[in-house]
Amino acid sequence: MKILLVEDEPQVASFIKKGFEHEGYELTVGYDGSTGWSLYQQQPYDLVILDVNLPHLNGVELCRLIRAGRHRVPVLMLTALDSLADKEAGFEAGADDYLAKPFAFRELLLRARALTKRYAETGAPQLxxxxxxxxxxxxxxxxxxxxxxxxxxxxxxxxxxxxxxxxxxxxxxxxxxxxxxxxxxxxxxxxxxxxxxxxxxxxxxxxxxxxxxxxxxxxxxxxx
Missing domain, CATH: 1.10.10.10 (Winged helix-like DNA-binding domain superfamily/Winged helix DNA-binding domain)
Incomplete structure (x- = not known):
C-alpha cells in the first residue's frame, strides 16, 4: 500500500514514516502543501495523511484540491487544533477522518487500516x-x-x-x-x-x- 504523508514537522514525519515502513507500507513525505500536491499528482496513492498547518498550502486547501480531482482516495487529517470548528472545516473539505496531535502511532495505524478497508469494500463515495x-x-x-x-x-x-x-x-x-x-x-x-x-x-x-x-x-x- 502506498501512502502520501504531508507533514512539515520533520520529527513527526520521521516518526510516522518509520512506523508505517515497519508495518510494510510504502510512504512518501512532502514537507509543505505545494510539494504534497505535486507528489499527489505524480502517482496514485492508497491513503493520504495531511497535517492541517502546512506552509504554502494548508491541509484543508490541499484536501479540497484532492477532492476536486478525478482520483478518489481516503484522506486522514492530523492537527494540533482540536476544536469542533477545525474538525468541521476538515470534514467539509472532504476529509474522511481526523486525528488530533499528539497521538499514539498505533491509533494512526488502526485508523489508516480502517479507512483503506472501507474504501476497498465499498469503493469511493458515489460521485x-x-x-x-x-x-x-x-x-x-x-x-x-x-x-x-x-x-x-x-x-x-x-x-x-x-x-x-x-x-x-x-x-x-x-x-x-x-x-x-x-x-x-x-x-x-x-x-x-x-x-x-x-x-x-x-x-x-x-x-x-x-x-x-x-x-x-x-x-x-x-x-x-
Missing part, C-alpha cells in the same frame, strides 16, 4: 462529475473547483438529473416528470427559472460553462 463540478450522492454535497455550493432540495434534484444525463439533451417534459414528478404544464416557466438558479450557483464565476440551452429541445450539461 457524479463534470469538469471540476462534483456531486456526492452519499453526502449530497456539491462542489465546484473545490468550493462547496449550497443548493435547495429542488436545485439539487435538478442538478443530479442533469448530471446523470450529461452529454444528452434533456427536455422540459422529462425534467418535469423526473424531478417534479408531475405532468408538464406548458404555461409555466418554473423549469427555466430553476435552470437560471442553478446557472447562478454553478456556472457564474466559473469556466467552462456547463449548463447549455438547446433551443426548442431542452438543456444539456457538457464542458463545451
Amino acid at each position: 457524479l462529475r463534470l469538469a471540476d463540478l462534483e456531486l456526492n450522492l452519499d453526502s449530497k454535497i456539491v462542489t465546484r473547483a473545490g468550493r462547496r455550493i449550497d443548493l435547495t432540495t429542488r436545485e439539487y434534484s435538478l442538478l443530479e438529473h442533469l448530471l446523470l444525463n450529461q452529454g444528452r439533451i434533456v427536455s422540459r417534459v422529462d425534467i418535469a416528470e423526473r424531478v417534479w414528478e408531475v405532468d408538464f404544464d406548458t404555461t409555466t416557466n418554473i423549469i427555466d427559472v430553476y435552470i437560471g438558479y442553478l446557472r447562478k450557483k454553478i456556472d457564474k464565476g466559473f469556466e467552462p460553462k456547463l449548463i447549455h440551452t438547446v433551443v426548442g429541445m431542452g438543456y444539456v450539461m457538457r464542458e463545451q
